[in-house]
Amino acid sequence: MGAAIFARDGSRGSPSLKARLIMILTQCPVCAAELPPLSAKQCSRCKTRYCGPACQKQHWEAGGHDKLCKLIRKGGGAEQYHADTMYTEAVAVATMACAEDTKGQTCYICTQALHWKTKEGLVRMCSCRGTAGFAHVSCLAEQAKILVAEALENNWDNSRFLPRWHQWVTCSLCEQQYHGFVRCALGWACWKTYVGRPDRDEVRSMAMGLLGNGLYEVGQNEGALSVQEAELAFLRCLGAPAYAVLCVQTNLANTYVALGRKEQALCLQREVYYGRSRLDGEEHRSTLRAATNYATSLVVLNRCEEAKSVLRKTMPVARRVLGQNDELMLKTRSVHAEAFYRDPNATLDDLREAVTTIEDLERIARRVLGGAHPTTAGIGRDLQYSRAALAARQGTPPGNARP
Numbered sequence: 001m002g003a004a005i006f007a008r009d010g011s012r013g014s015p016s017l018k019a020r021l022i023m024i025l026t027q028c029p030v031c032a033a034e035l036p037p038l039s040a041k042q043c044s045r046c047k048t049r050y051c052g053p054a055c056q057k058q059h060w061e062a063g064g065h066d067k068l069c070k071l072i073r074k075g076g077g078a079e080q081y082h083a084d085t086m087y088t089e090a091v092a093v094a095t096m097a098c099a100e101d102t103k104g105q106t107c108y109i110c111t112q113a114l115h116w117k118t119k120e121g122l123v124r125m126c127s128c129r130g131t132a133g134f135a136h137v138s139c140l141a142e143q144a145k146i147l148v149a150e151a152l153e154n155n156w157d158n159s160r161f162l163p164r165w166h167q168w169v170t171c172s173l174c175e176q177q178y179h180g181f182v183r184c185a186l187g188w189a190c191w192k193t194y195v196g197r198p199d200r201d202e203v204r205s206m207a208m209g210l211l212g213n214g215l216y217e218v219g220q221n222e223g224a225l226s227v228q229e230a231e232l233a234f235l236r237c238l239g240a241p242a243y244a245v246l247c248v249q250t251n252l253a254n255t256y257v258a259l260g261r262k263e264q265a266l267c268l269q270r271e272v273y274y275g276r277s278r279l280d281g282e283e284h285r286s287t288l289r290a291a292t293n294y295a296t297s298l299v300v301l302n303r304c305e306e307a308k309s310v311l312r313k314t315m316p317v318a319r320r321v322l323g324q325n326d327e328l329m330l331k332t333r334s335v336h337a338e339a340f341y342r343d344p345n346a347t348l349d350d351l352r353e354a355v356t357t358i359e360d361l362e363r364i365a366r367r368v369l370g371g372a373h374p375t376t377a378g379i380g381r382d383l384q385y386s387r388a389a390l391a392a393r394q395g396t397p398p399g400n401a402r403p
Contacts (some may be wrong), residue, residue, distance in 0.1 A: 004021050027226065028061060030055035045069050048078035083192035090188045090214075091137045093123035094181040102134055108173070111138035125182035126171035127370045137182065141189035144168040152203070154187040168210055176327070179374050181215055187214020205234050205244075213251055221258045228252045244284070246275050250293060259301060266297040275309075285328065287316050292332045299335060303345035311336045325368050327375055334361055334379050341386040358383045 023328040027052040028035060032277040034050055041056055042049045046069050050056040052121040063282040072081040072218060095102075102122035106113050114121065115136040122134045156164075166189045169177050185212045212227035232248045250272050256265035273294040291314040298307035315336060322329040340346050343352040361384055365376040 010210050017313070030059050043069060043078070044269050045082075046072040046078050048072065072105055072185075078192065078196045079194075080192065083188065083195045084157070087185070087188035087192045087346040090181070091118075091120055092184040094123050094137060097181045098123040098125060105131060105134040107135045107139055108133065109135055109143060115139070121304075123182045124187070125180045125372075127174040127176035127368070127373055128171060129370060133171055137185045137189060138185060141168075141193065142185075144190070145193055146247050148203075148265075156240055165206065169213075173362075176369060176373075177310065183217040184220070187211040199234075200238055200358035202238070202240075205231060205238070205240070208234070209248060209251065212255075216251070216255055216258065219258070221255055224255045225252070225259065228255060242275065243279055246279070246286075246290075247271050253293065255296065262297065262300055266301060269294040269297045281312075283317055283321050285321070288314060288332065289328055292328065292335055295332075295335050295339065299342060302342065303341045305333070307339040308343075311339065325364060327369065330361055330365055330368075330375060331381065334382050335355060337361070337386065338382055341382075341389045347390075348390075351386070355383070355386045355390050358386050 003307065005381040017070075027033065029048065030053060033051040033055075035051060041052055043056065044067070048059075048065065048069075050059065060069075072078055100122065101124055105122055107115070107122060110116065115138050118136070118138050120138060122138055123137055124133050124135070126133050129132075144164075147167050148161075151161045151164040169183060169186055173180060177183070190207045191211040194201075194204050197204040208227060208231040210225050212231060215221075215227060216224035228248060228251050232245070232252065235245050235248060251270050253265045253268035253272065256262070256268065257361070269290070273287075273290040276284070276290040280287050291310055295307040295310045298304070298310065311332065315334065318329055318332050337354040337357040340350045342348070347355075358379060362376070362379050365379050369376050
């Protein structure tokens, strides 16, 4: 494949959980030092990578690598062995999280309750309702792998390749993206599928992106940060096109927010927004998403007037391009309403309008995405906060606040 398929919608010391969670390529397994993206000292047998000869020697003599080396090599090398191990753990967590919801159901792909080979249970975590959408992570991964393999074999361009690629994280029934622990498990599934490709391979880099997003989904933000920084370094080494770099910067900025690094996030979101506007134009979905992310960062820093200014320009375009039921449109409108109810200078009418808007958003989100979806839950929290702000202004208990 050529570059045309690029797209994507620690300190020294003892190895930490972060070091174990992340790909081995990002940190030394002995001291947790960051490794260079494309060159590092490595074991000649299993390809485990180190910051230098001293750590490699220590790992062999005192760290147990002498016993694990053969096992790792038989498992496909250090990266593949690590990815397979973390994938198995992630699937176990996802199936446990879905256990109550999946009782008595069967996989819509293989029609079995337990996977015939792995014996794993079922998951869902999309927007399917009733008895629809239950599946094994292994079946979802195999389905995506087959679809992407066909696209790669035929050297399809972006317009045909990317819908296939998105099947790694999108339910083929409700056509909404997976979330939570299922998204994380699918991130590891994607990474373990393509980790064996050459370091400079575009698809390998895209898989890294899905893994970073999956870790972010379940609050493993330090892990997501390490993966996303590694991905960004890889893309720059590859001389990737601007839009691929902008995708990674968007994800990195979201992780900065989750880690409390708000000013860094704002600077990056601003850069992405203006970069998307120049590259894709104002009506492109990526530009609209970048505008929403930029406005969100402004609201987080209580710069509500600036957020309103950005969204006044974005909202009419988003309504025309996306439609009222689109998840991104729901997020954009909720950020706009949040900019009003969090503004200390908001009028009583502003607060009433914010509450009314968010009530409408919650109804739409429940109908389109379901009550358990993270976006619906986020809008629900916004509704509580906006009602509280209105009640405080009116001098009434929150439950009695009226728009």
